Amino acid sequence: MKKFDFIKTTDPYVVGNTGARVDTDAFCAHGQAAVFVALFAHRQSQPDQHERLDAFVPRCVLAELIGAVQAQIRLDEGQEAARAFRAEADAHAQASYTALSEMHTQARDCCEAGFRTHGTEHTCGRNEATQ
Numbered sequence: 001m002k003k004f005d006f007i008k009t010t011d012p013y014v015v016g017n018t019g020a021r022v023d024t025d026a027f028c029a030h031g032q033a034a035v036f037v038a039l040f041a042h043r044q045s046q047p048d049q050h051e052r053l054d055a056f057v058p059r060c061v062l063a064e065l066i067g068a069v070q071a072q073i074r075l076d077e078g079q080e081a082a083r084a085f086r087a088e089a090d091a092h093a094q095a096s097y098t099a100l101s102e103m104h105t106q107a108r109d110c111c112e113a114g115f116r117t118h119g120t121e122h123t124c125g126r127n128e129a130t131q
């Protein structure tokens with residue numbers, strides 16, 4: 001059975017944009033690579049003070065979080081709203097997969113140099129390996 005607690009909201013960060021990457025620098029106890037999440041945000045009380053919050057979230061914790069959100073949508077707004085949320089996530093997954101596949105084909109997904117030079121220069125050793 002799931003456990004819940006009341007968590008009071010105090011001057012929360014308001015997130016305007018995010019980035020995420022499955023990161024092999026951190027692993028959870030199950031041996032899965034964690035997810036690096038960047039949140040571009042500001043405190044609700046300080047809308048002009050923008051910050052970037054970097055976090056490692058274990059993949060199992062992220063799945064639990066997304067599941068809890070879906071459960072609340074289902075309870076509050078119904079099965080159809082929960083289905084729409086999953087469909088929206090699936091559409092984003094498909095669009096990201098297409099874009100990531102294209103970056104992989106262009107050799108832009110292995111290192112920052114490859115990304116910034118559109119695959120012509122690398123700091124990951126890829127040039128040495130392919131020449």
Ligand SMILES: [Zn+2]
Nearest residue numbers: 110111122124
């Ligand atoms: Zn590279």
